[in-house]
Amino acid sequence: MPHVVTQSCCADASCVIACPVNAIHPGPLEEGFALAEQVYIDPKTCVDCGACVSACPVGAIKAHTRLETSELPFVEINADFFREVDRSARPILAPLRKRFRPAAESLRVAVVGAGPAGLYVADELLHFPGVSVTVLDRLDVPHGLARFGVAPDHEHTRKIRTLFETIEKQDGFTYELGVEVGRDVTHEQLAAAYDAVVYTVGASSDRSMGVPGEDLPGSVSATSVVGWYNGHPDHADLGPDLSGERIVVVGNGNVALDVARIMTVDPESLAATEIASDALDALRSSAVREVVVLGRRGPAEAAFTLPELVGLAGLSDVEVLVDGGLAALDGLDASPKLDLIREIARREPGAGDRRRIVLRFHTAPVAVVGDTHVTGLEVARTELVAGPDGVRRAELTADREVIPASMVLRSVGYRGRPVPGLPFDETTATIPNVAGRVEPGVYVAGWIKRGPSGFLGTNKTCAEQTVDSLLEDVARARSAAGSDKMAAR
Numbered sequence: 001m002p003h004v005v006t007q008s009c010c011a012d013a014s015c016v017i018a019c020p021v022n023a024i025h026p027g028p029l030e031e032g033f034a035l036a037e038q039v040y041i042d043p044k045t046c047v048d049c050g051a052c053v054s055a056c057p058v059g060a061i062k063a064h065t066r067l068e069t070s071e072l073p074f075v076e077i078n079a080d081f082f083r084e085v086d087r088s089a090r091p092i093l094a095p096l097r098k099r100f101r102p103a104a105e106s107l108r109v110a111v112v113g114a115g116p117a118g119l120y121v122a123d124e125l126l127h128f129p130g131v132s133v134t135v136l137d138r139l140d141v142p143h144g145l146a147r148f149g150v151a152p153d154h155e156h157t158r159k160i161r162t163l164f165e166t167i168e169k170q171d172g173f174t175y176e177l178g179v180e181v182g183r184d185v186t187h188e189q190l191a192a193a194y195d196a197v198v199y200t201v202g203a204s205s206d207r208s209m210g211v212p213g214e215d216l217p218g219s220v221s222a223t224s225v226v227g228w229y230n231g232h233p234d235h236a237d238l239g240p241d242l243s244g245e246r247i248v249v250v251g252n253g254n255v256a257l258d259v260a261r262i263m264t265v266d267p268e269s270l271a272a273t274e275i276a277s278d279a280l281d282a283l284r285s286s287a288v289r290e291v292v293v294l295g296r297r298g299p300a301e302a303a304f305t306l307p308e309l310v311g312l313a314g315l316s317d318v319e320v321l322v323d324g325g326l327a328a329l330d331g332l333d334a335s336p337k338l339d340l341i342r343e344i345a346r347r348e349p350g351a352g353d354r355r356r357i358v359l360r361f362h363t364a365p366v367a368v369v370g371d372t373h374v375t376g377l378e379v380a381r382t383e384l385v386a387g388p389d390g391v392r393r394a395e396l397t398a399d400r401e402v403i404p405a406s407m408v409l410r411s412v413g414y415r416g417r418p419v420p421g422l423p424f425d426e427t428t429a430t431i432p433n434v435a436g437r438v439e440p441g442v443y444v445a446g447w448i449k450r451g452p453s454g455f456l457g458t459n460k461t462c463a464e465q466t467v468d469s470l471l472e473d474v475a476r477a478r479s480a481a482g483s484d485k486m487a488a489r
Contacts, residue, residue: 003041003052004078006071007060007156007307015039015052015061024052038307040081059156070314077306077336107474110190111135112181112419113200115144116160117446120463121198123167125470132172134194138180139233142168144202148232151258152273153265187421187442196441196470199422199431200463203414203447209250212367214410217241218374222249222259222411229262229283231276241373242286244406248377250365251411252295253303257312259409260291264318264355288355292323292403295361296382296394299329299341302361306337312357313344319356320344328361364396368408376404414452436466440473 005024016024016039023045026038041052041061052061064075109125111118114137122133141147143161150157167173181187190197206221208214218241227235247263249256262270267283295302299322302309312320322328322345329342344359362382369376381399384392416431418424422442425432430451431444438444445466446459454462 003046003061003063004067004071004074005039005041005061006067006074007038015056019052038305040078042082043079044082059159070311073310073314073340074307077310080336107131107196108194109133109470110194110197111200112190112197113137113144113202113446113448114139114142114175114177115200115202115446115459116146116164117200117202117449117459117463118144118198119164119167120460121200121445121467122173123170124463124467126167126170126172132174134174134176136176136179136181136185138178138183140178142175142177148227148230149255150230151226151262152230152270152275153262154258155273158274182420187419191441195474196443198436198443198445198466198470199419199438199448200444200446200459201417201419201448203416203429203452205415205417206410207413207415209365209368209410209412211365213370213374214368216368216370216374217372218370218406219368219408219410222251222255222409223414225259225409226255229275229279231274231279236276236278239282241407242282242288245287245289246403246405247288247291247407247409248403248405249291249293249409249411250377251303251413252293252359252361253411253413254305254308256293256409256411257304257308259411260293260357261312261315261318263288263291264357265315266317269317290356290358292358292360292405294363294365294379295359296364297384298332298361299338300332300335302337302341302359306340309337309340313340315357317354319347319350319354321347321349321356321358323358323360362394364394365408366396366400369402374406374408376402377408378402414447416448416451419448435469436462437469437473440477443470 023042024039025042026040053063062071067075107125107128107130109131111121111133114135118135118137119142122135125131125133135142137144143164146158146161146164152158168175179185181190187197206223213219220238220240224235224238225240226232228238228240242263247260249260262275262283263286267280267286270280270283322341324345326342326345329338329345332338341359349356363379364382365377366380367378368374369378379401380396382394382396385395386392416424416429419431422438423432424430428451431438431448433444433449436443436445436449443466445463447453449466450462
């Protein structure tokens, strides 16, 4: 197979446009590129031209001869996708959509939030002459989750910041960093100073588990730990307790696996990365030997992506096991993700002194245990029960136990925060909008628009939709103004 994709899809779609033979497609097909967990390259169609390699903004595509050992599983993963899917039904990338043009000499836009969503919005707007974009952020450095949310050892993913640096160099782009709406400037002031304001403030708080004892010392959010080892100014002083031998992570998305991996790999393997120096020192003296990752539902519903699991399974200095072994997968169909979980489940615990990560499914938190500090997590086994709507939900059973642990990390999702001066939906933790439009002149993109879903590059498609709404409003408003002038004559 000439070329393979080795990471989750960034949804940029540059590789798709670059491919001359339409060999790159999303999986599952019905999700399209915006929501696909990964894209795949058809080995029968690929002509080994390498155009996709140059186009990919995060270095996710490689020739099969240049794969590292840990990336070799992606050869079969890419090939298997096209064995199982009717290739004749694959969609061809839709033609470029019609865009509304500003139809004016100048358009000044403020973008609040300098993360991926904000930078993609700026890029979409700066395609047009006469547009200027000022990107504001409460932090003194830009790039949001691309800087502070990506694990330090995911260096390929971090390369997307190179794309952002290219965006920043465009004519009409400026930053105002260290500026927070509600503290340094009001929404009303921004709306008066700019033709449009786009909020891309993300989802900066985390969801709670909603169980007793959650506020005990030693019970913290995985979001805070990620910020700590990435040097986020809000979390630099976190200082998590690494004096115990076991940590329990509640939730099994990509962030949960990232935290589990960083807590167990050889700290020296992180020394050449962008990990915060204080965090590296703490990990060097850590007593943690095991991280248990809990999933409320079963292996088939695991929230982590296949590329993240491939990276975890390929760790050479950490044991990765499945609690319950193969019995945890009884009755489940085959799929690339489940097949890899089965391979992990066949592994026997080693007799050496290696640290370990244990994936445990059908397990939910009941209470954080401890008097003055976390000493464990009470959990319940769950079973999937179909509700009246046909959706299977994880229900607690009477099977309970306490997992001893010195720290409990909740990784059960992010939550947006209100922006002073704007409406806010407490249920979805988003700013109410239609296609990114809050009202003419005020827009949203990214997680504050749609909730915490998708990957870094999903924000590109999201930004495109929001900018379409913005430009449509500008075109209509200026067309109406022109008609009024004609009528006045």
